Amino acid sequence: MAAPLGATVAVVETDYEQILGVAEGMLDEVDAALDRLADGSYGVCVTCGERIADERLAESPTTRTCGRHA
Numbered sequence: 544m545a546a547p548l549g550a551t552v553a554v555v556e557t558d559y560e561q562i563l564g565v566a567e568g569m570l571d572e573v574d575a576a577l578d579r580l581a582d583g584s585y586g587v588c589v590t591c592g593e594r595i596a597d598e599r600l601a602e603s604p605t606t607r608t609c610g611r612h613a
Contacts (some may be wrong), residue, residue: 572605579607588612 568582586595588609595609606613 569605575607576605 590612
């Protein structure tokens with residue numbers, strides 16, 4: 544027997560809200576990375592001040608920390 548329509552709509556709304564939350568979080572990370580790029584701090588670990596490896600930035604362009612502080 545299929546779930547009642549109301550239950551199905553509630554599940555879809557919950558999924559949408561979760562997906563939207565994840566997308567908004569990702570956009571916040573991109574905005575923060577762009578801010579760091581603009582102020583010259585992109586690619587510098589916010590914890591220790593050391594340069595973040597290019598390989599790490601290529602893998603995760605929005606990262607704020609070096610591999611040691613990940």
